Amino acid sequence: MLKEERFQIILERLVQEQKVYLGGLSNLLKVSEDTIRRDIRELADHGLLKSVRGGAVPHSPGPHHFRDRVSHDQERKQMIAKKAMDFLRDGQVVVFDGGTSAMLIAQLLPKNLRLTVVTNSFPIASLLEEHEYVEVLFAGGRLLKNSFVTIGSDTIQFLKKFRPDICLLGICSIHADLGVTGPDYEESEVKRTMIETSKEVIALATIEKLGTAEAHYVCPTERLSVIITDQSAVQEQFKVYTDMGIRMV
Known part of the structure; x- marks a missing residue:
């Protein structure tokens, strides 16, 4: 052959x-x-x-540069963002990572919702600047240009100052055995800090990102509290995650 x-x-x-x-x-x-x-x-x-x-x-499908990701799978990411709104309540401290699904959630926040948002994303900070009742705490650091987020030790030390109620985590890849992974080492380090300091971690992932892997480890799959996808919660392929105690939405 x-x-x-x-x-x-x-x-x-x-x-x-x-x-x-x-x-x-x-x-x-x-x-x-x-x-x-x-x-x-x-x-x-x-x-x-x-x-x-x-x-x-498999590798995670889809583009890695932020500009390309913004227009990729818009309709399905909107479904994920709308589902995520059910987890947000007045008075919460919520960390938003730099994913495009997290950015869509920021766009959908009701004008009367009162949150404290911690983020390293320039686009999300810019969106929330006009939200009267959302306090925005921005993690400074070195700019990762292809993702429009800050990275590095300054970013990580800033994030360690908080104990967020929820982490809204944009996902590149989730694999039941290999965990959550990403394509960039330093951005993965920042995501790990967000996860470690948060009480609850909500992963935002279109369906094709499940069962894939990238080069840089972020956290074990079991650390996720919820995985929100663009599909119905009743799927045979979700069983491996629900058996870990993860809620599929």
């Missing part, structure tokens, strides 16, 4: 099962595990999957 044919079968199997294993692919393709490992490494180098110990999982 040609290498290109193996590549196609590996990618098709990954779409079907959301994770592939060296041993299973070796038996299926009648080649050694070392050959499969090299195939996976080459596919990973081309950005077609994420190599993990013992096999591979």
Whole structure:
């Protein structure tokens, strides 16, 4: 079998099962595990999957630059933002990360809702500047230009000063075994601090981000209190998360 044919079968199997294993692919393709490992490494180098110990999982789909993400999956992100409104109450301290779904929530906040918002997102801080009853606490630091958020030690030290009631966490990738991951190391460090200091963590994720992984670890999946998606809460693929005690919305 040609290498290109193996590549196609590996990618098709990954779409079907959301994770592939060296041993299973070796038996299926009648080649050694070392050959499969090299195939996976080459596919990973081309950005077609994420190599993990013992096999591979999909990369998160969609663009990574903020400008591109703003217009990507707008309708589905609006569904997520509307669902998230049910979790917000007067008097809460809420940390907003720099995700585009979190930005849509900021746009939807009722004009009479009283919140304290902690954020490292320039677009969110700008949106809430006109909200009369929302106090905005902005985490300064170094600008990550492709996400329009601040990162670095100054940002992290600022975030550690608060104990938010809720963290609204835009998600790049969630995998039941591999946890929450992201494409940028320093932004992932900031997200980890937001999670560690918050009482409740609400993940905002379109359905295709479930079962995927990126390079930089953020937190274990079990740390999430709620995952809000653009789908009905009753889905067979959600069982792995509800079995962890995570509420699917």
